Amino acid sequence: MGGGSAVERPTKRRYEEEEGGKVVERVRVPGDMSCLFYSAGYLVENAEANVATQKRLRQIVYEQAEADPERAMRELYLERSIDEYREYILNELHEGGEQEIIALAQYYHVRFAIVST
Numbered sequence: 001m002g003g004g005s006a007v008e009r010p011t012k013r014r015y016e017e018e019e020g021g022k023v024v025e026r027v028r029v030p031g032d033m034s035c036l037f038y039s040a041g042y043l044v045e046n047a048e049a050n051v052a053t054q055k056r057l058r059q060i061v062y063e064q065a066e067a068d069p070e071r072a073m074r075e076l077y078l079e080r081s082i083d084e085y086r087e088y089i090l091n092e093l094h095e096g097g098e099q100e101i102i103a104l105a106q107y108y109h110v111r112f113a114i115v116s117t
């Protein structure tokens with residue numbers, strides 16, 4: 001769960017809307033506690049779904065929190081101190097959520113749209 005060194009290439013299904021040229025692509029990634037990080041890595045870097053990807057993106061998320069000039073406000077959103085958050089988010093047995101999506105979007109200067117199916 002959440003680890004292993006095997007590389008799992010995301011599988012894709014592509015849906016195209018005839019009018020408007022919109023494309024929606026459904027991509028499956030491993031369903032462990034790092035799926036948010038695999039998905040973000042795939043979207044912004046076309047990265048493999050592997051341990052290196054999730055560890056690197058978890059580190060980016062932590063560094064974003066650590067560098068926040070409004071530390072007290074960030075800790076309020078995280079519901080823990082930055083030091084506790086470091087231990088939490090770098091542990092691959094903990095999943096990401098809204099705060100991690102926000103941090104990655106800010107880091108990569110993109111917007112993520114989350115779709116639940």
